[in-house]
Amino acid sequence: xxxxxxxxxxxxxxxxxxxxxxxxxxxxxxxxxxxxxxxxxxxxxxxxxxxxxxxxxxxxxxxxxxxxxxxxxxxxxxxxxxxxxxxxxxxxxxxxxxxxxxxxxxxxxxxxxxxxxxxxxxxxxxxxxxxxxxxxxxxxxxxxxxxxxxxxxxxxxxxxxxxxxxxxxxxxxxxxxxxxxxxxxxxxxxxxxxxxxxxxxxxxxxxxxxxxxxxxxxxxxxxxxxxxxxxxxxxxxxxxxxxxxxxxxxxxxxxxxxxxxxxxxxxxxxxxxxxxxxxxxxxxxxxxxxxxxxxxxxxxxxxxxxxxxxxxxxxxxxxxxxxxxxxxxxxxxxxxxxxxxxxxxxxxxxxxxxxxxxxxxxxxxxxxxxxxxxxxxxxxxxxxxxxxxxxxxxxxxxxxxxxxxxxxxxxxxxxxxxxx
Numbered sequence: 001x002x003x004x005x006x007x008x009x010x011x012x013x014x015x016x017x018x019x020x021x022x023x024x025x026x027x028x029x030x031x032x033x034x035x036x037x038x039x040x041x042x043x044x045x046x047x048x049x050x051x052x053x054x055x056x057x058x059x060x061x062x063x064x065x066x067x068x069x070x071x072x073x074x075x076x077x078x079x080x081x082x083x084x085x086x087x088x089x090x091x092x093x094x095x096x097x098x099x100x101x102x103x104x105x106x107x108x109x110x111x112x113x114x115x116x117x118x119x120x121x122x123x124x125x126x127x128x129x130x131x132x133x134x135x136x137x138x139x140x141x142x143x144x145x146x147x148x149x150x151x152x153x154x155x156x157x158x159x160x161x162x163x164x165x166x167x168x169x170x171x172x173x174x175x176x177x178x179x180x181x182x183x184x185x186x187x188x189x190x191x192x193x194x195x196x197x198x199x200x201x202x203x204x205x206x207x208x209x210x211x212x213x214x215x216x217x218x219x220x221x222x223x224x225x226x227x228x229x230x231x232x233x234x235x236x237x238x239x240x241x242x243x244x245x246x247x248x249x250x251x252x253x254x255x256x257x258x259x260x261x262x263x264x265x266x267x268x269x270x271x272x273x274x275x276x277x278x279x280x281x282x283x284x285x286x287x288x289x290x291x292x293x294x295x296x297x298x299x300x301x302x303x304x305x306x307x308x309x310x311x312x313x314x315x316x317x318x319x320x321x322x323x324x325x326x327x328x329x330x331x332x333x334x335x336x337x338x339x340x341x342x343x344x345x346x347x348x349x350x351x352x353x354x355x356x357x358x359x360x361x362x363x364x365x366x367x368x369x370x371x372x373x374x375x376x377x378x379x380x381x382x383x384x385x386x387x388x389x390x391x392x393x394x395x396x397x398x399x400x401x402x403x404x405x406x407x408x409x410x411x412x413x414x415x416x417x418x419x420x
Contacts, residue, residue, distance in 0.1 A: 072123030178203030
C-alpha cells in the first residue's frame, strides 16, 4: 500500500480523525510532523502505548517527521481517570519515570540517520510559565461549557467525588503541547488512543484559536481484553513493557493465548504481516486452529519487538520445554524462574519423598493417590518419567537450585519450590 493512511486503516489503527479527507491529503503531500505524548504516571509503558509507538514507526518509515513527547509536566497532573481522582506523585518520582520511559521508547523509533525522531519533554516549556500567563494566554481560548462536556469530565462531575480543578485543567496543558510543537516544529498531527479524543480536540481547537491554523488529530481503537475492558494501568490489567514488571515469558504467553476470534486483528496491529500473507494465515486459523500458527507468529513478533530476539529465543525454548519434552535443565536461570512463576505449586526439599511432594504441590490429594499416579506412569519430574513411589528428591532435581517441574499428564504442571 503506497498510501500510509490506507495502511493504518487496514491494520485497524484508525478510530477517529478530525477530517479524514484533509488528513489523507496532508499525509500524501507530506512530509507531516506528527507527535504522540506519553505521560510518566508509572515506571513503564504498557501495551496501549505500544500501539501508538507502532503508529509512529509506520509514519516515520513512510517519511514523516516524528516527535515523541514524554510529559514531565502533564505527568505531574495526570489525565483524569474515569472513576476516581489520581494520586499525585512527587516531582522527583515523575522525573525518574520520565528518564525511564524515554529510554524505553528509544528502541522503537530511529533517533539517528535520515529523518530521525525527536524526543521532547513538555516540562521544558511549561515550568517557566506563570499561572497568570497561563490563564491569560491559554485559558482565555477555552470555554468551560465545552470542557465539561468531555466524556470523562462529564462522568466525574456526575459522581459523588466530582473532579478537582487540577485534573479538570489537564486538557489545557495537553493542548498547550500541540500549540508549542506547532510553533516550534510545524507539527500538524497528534495521534493517541481513542480515550484521548477529547484532549486531542482541545489541542486542535487551541492551535486554530491562537494561530488560525488547521491541524489534525487521529486516534486508534483501544486494545481490550476478552471481557471488553481496556488493557491499561487504570483497569489493573496492564501488559507492561518493562521486563521487571512483566517478564518476557509471561508477555509471550499472553500473546500465545490470544483467542482465534481476535488473532488476525492483533496480527495486523502488532506485526509486520502484509495483505499478501493474510489469506494463508486466515486459512490456518479457520482450518487448523489446533496448530495455533497465527498465535505463535504473533507471540514471536511482538515479544521480539518489545524484548529483542535473544529474550524471545529464551522464552520460546522455555515454552517448548514446559509444554513439551524439552530439556528444562538447559534453560537459563532467569527465564526458568519467570516460567515457573506462572505455575501453581508448593514447597519441596531434597530428601523428600516424591509422593509427599505430589501432595504438597496439589498434584495428588493423598499419598495413596500419588502412588497410583506414579504407578500409572502419569508423573514426570523435569520432563523425565518417574514411576518409583519410593523416589526421593535430590539436589540436582532442583533446577538452578530453586525448583523442580512436575507434570501430571500433558497439561497439569506445577512447580515444587525449594525454600530460600
